[in-house]
Amino acid sequence: MDPLLQKVYDIQKEEMKECARHLMLGGGTRGGPVLKRGKGCWVEDIDGNRYIDCTSQSWALYLGYANDDINRIVYEHSQNLTHVHQGFDTLPRFALAKKLAGIAPEELNRVSFTVGGGPAIEAAMKIALKNREEAQEFICLYDSYHGVTLGTMGASWVSTMASGKFIGGSRFTRLTRQFIRVPNPYCYRCPLDLDRKNCEMMCLTLLKKTVEKGVNGPTTAIILEPLQASGGQIIFPKEYLQGVRDLCDELGIVLIYDEIQTYARIGSFFADGYYGVAPDIIVLGKGLGAGFPIGAIIISDKLKGFDPDSEELHTFANNSVSQVASLKLIDLLEKGVLENCRKMGEYLGRELRKLQKEFPQMGDVRQAGLHIGVELVNDPVTREPGTRLMSEVRKAGFGNGIFFGVGGMAKNVLKIKPPLIITRDEADTVLERFRKSLVSSIERSVKK
Numbered sequence: 001m002d003p004l005l006q007k008v009y010d011i012q013k014e015e016m017k018e019c020a021r022h023l024m025l026g027g028g029t030r031g032g033p034v035l036k037r038g039k040g041c042w043v044e045d046i047d048g049n050r051y052i053d054c055t056s057q058s059w060a061l062y063l064g065y066a067n068d069d070i071n072r073i074v075y076e077h078s079q080n081l082t083h084v085h086q087g088f089d090t091l092p093r094f095a096l097a098k099k100l101a102g103i104a105p106e107e108l109n110r111v112s113f114t115v116g117g118g119p120a121i122e123a124a125m126k127i128a129l130k131n132r133e134e135a136q137e138f139i140c141l142y143d144s145y146h147g148v149t150l151g152t153m154g155a156s157w158v159s160t161m162a163s164g165k166f167i168g169g170s171r172f173t174r175l176t177r178q179f180i181r182v183p184n185p186y187c188y189r190c191p192l193d194l195d196r197k198n199c200e201m202m203c204l205t206l207l208k209k210t211v212e213k214g215v216n217g218p219t220t221a222i223i224l225e226p227l228q229a230s231g232g233q234i235i236f237p238k239e240y241l242q243g244v245r246d247l248c249d250e251l252g253i254v255l256i257y258d259e260i261q262t263y264a265r266i267g268s269f270f271a272d273g274y275y276g277v278a279p280d281i282i283v284l285g286k287g288l289g290a291g292f293p294i295g296a297i298i299i300s301d302k303l304k305g306f307d308p309d310s311e312e313l314h315t316f317a318n319n320s321v322s323q324v325a326s327l328k329l330i331d332l333l334e335k336g337v338l339e340n341c342r343k344m345g346e347y348l349g350r351e352l353r354k355l356q357k358e359f360p361q362m363g364d365v366r367q368a369g370l371h372i373g374v375e376l377v378n379d380p381v382t383r384e385p386g387t388r389l390m391s392e393v394r395k396a397g398f399g400n401g402i403f404f405g406v407g408g409m410a411k412n413v414l415k416i417k418p419p420l421i422i423t424r425d426e427a428d429t430v431l432e433r434f435r436k437s438l439v440s441s442i443e444r445s446v447k448k
C-alpha cells in the first residue's frame with residue numbers, strides 16, 4: 001500500500017478530533033459511525049462494526065461499495081485518461097452520449113454533461129430559458145428538492161417553512177427566487193386536505209390556475225421529481241403527470257423531470273418507463289456514475305440546445321473516468337441489475353406491507369423499484385407524523401447494523417434504498433433488522 005495511504009488509514013481517535021476541528025460541513029447529519037471500507041451492500045466502520053446500507057450513500061452507489069467491475073474499468077481507463085477539458089472529444093464521451101440517447105425516451109437525443117445534480121438542474125433551466133425567450137419564472141412543487149446551488153436552492157423545500165421552521169436555504173433567498181410552488185400530489189397527506197377518491201385532481205387544477213393567474217408572463221418550465229424522494233418517497237398518480245404533460249404541450253411550457261434519484265432505481269431506466277409520460281428534458285446525477293461524480297441532461301429534439309460559446313462550460317464536465325463508470329453501470333443494468341432492482345423492490349414492498357398489518361405505526365408503504373418509503377405515524381387514523389419514532393428507528397438501526405435514510409417534511413419517512421444489486425438474503429436481513437429496530441423503538445418512544 002502507498003505509505004501515505006497507510007498513514008491516513010492509521011489515524012487514531014485522538015487525532016480525528018483534531019482533524020474534525022478543521023472540517024466545515026453545510027449539510028448532512030453527522031455523529032454516525034466513521035466509515036472505513038465497504039463491499040457490495042455492506043460497510044464497516046473503524047471499530048469493525050458492519051452495516052447493511054439502505055442509503056447507498058446519498059442513494060448513489062447503485063452497484064454498492066467497491067464494485068469490482070467498476071473498479072477494474074476505472075483503473076484501466078485511468079491509465080490513459082482522467083480529466084479532460086470539455087473542448088476535447090474523447091471516445092468514452094461519444095459512447096456515453098450515444099448510449100444515453102439510445103435508452104432515453106424517443107425524442108430525447110442530445111446529451112450535455114456536467115459536474116453534479118444541482119448544476120445539471122441549472123443546465124436544464126438554461127435550456128428552458130433559451131427556448132422560452134420571453135419567459136422568466138419556473139414552477140416547481142411543494143416539498144421538492146432540486147439541489148442547493150444558488151440556481152436551484154429556491155426550488156428546494158429547504159428554502160421554505162415546510163419542515164416547520166426556516167432552515168438553510170431560507171438564508172439565501174435574495175439570490176434564489178425564480179420559483180413559484182404549487183401543491184404536490186401527495187395523496188397520503190394531501191396538501192389540500194382532500195381525499196383521493198373524490199379530489200378530482202384539484203392539485204392539477206391549481207397548477208393550471210397558477211400558470212394562468214399566478215405567473216408573471218409565460219411560464220418557462222415546470223420542474224418536478226417524478227417521484228419526490230427527499231419530500232418523502234412520494235409516488236405520483238400517473239394522471240397527474242399526464243395532466244402536466246398536456247398543459248405543457250398546450251402552452252409550450254418546457255417539462256423538466258429531475259431524474260437524479262429515479263434513474264434506474266425506479267425499476268426502469270427513466271420515469272417514462274414507469275409512468276408512460278415523457279418530459280422534454282431529463283436531468284441526471286447521483287447514481288449515473290455508480291458513485292463517480294457526473295451529471296447530465298438529455299433534451300428533446302424539439303428544443304434548441306447549447307451553443308459552444310460559454311453557455312455551459314465547466315472544468316470538470318468531461319470526467320472521462322466517471323463516463324466509463326457510467327457506461328459500465330448501464331451495461332450491468334441491462335444485463336440483469338435493473339431486473340434485480342424490480343424484483344427485490346417488489347419483494348421488499350410486499351413483505352413490508354405484510355409487516356404493516358402487525359405495526360399500525362407503518363402508516364403507508366410506498367414502493368417503486370428500490371425507491372421505498374415507510375411513512376411512520378403515531379396513529380394510523382390521525383396520521384400524526386411519527387417523527388420521534390423515526391429518529392429512534394434510525395438510531396436503533398446503527399446498533400442493529402443497518403443504515404436507514406430519513407425523508408419527509410416531518411422527518412417521519414423511513415427510506416430503504418439499498419444498492420440495486422441487493423440479494424434476496426440481504427433483503428431478508430434488511431427486513432429482519434428493520435423489524436428489530438422498529439420494535440425496540442416503539443417500546444422506547446412509548447416510555448418517553
Ligand SMILES: Cc1ncc(COP(=O)(O)O)c(C=O)c1O
Nearest residue numbers: 116117118145146147260261285
Ligand atoms: C432529486 C434531486 N435533485 C437534485 C439534487 C442535487 O444534486 P447534487 O447534490 O448532486 O447537487 C438531489 C440531491 O440530493 C436530488 O435528490
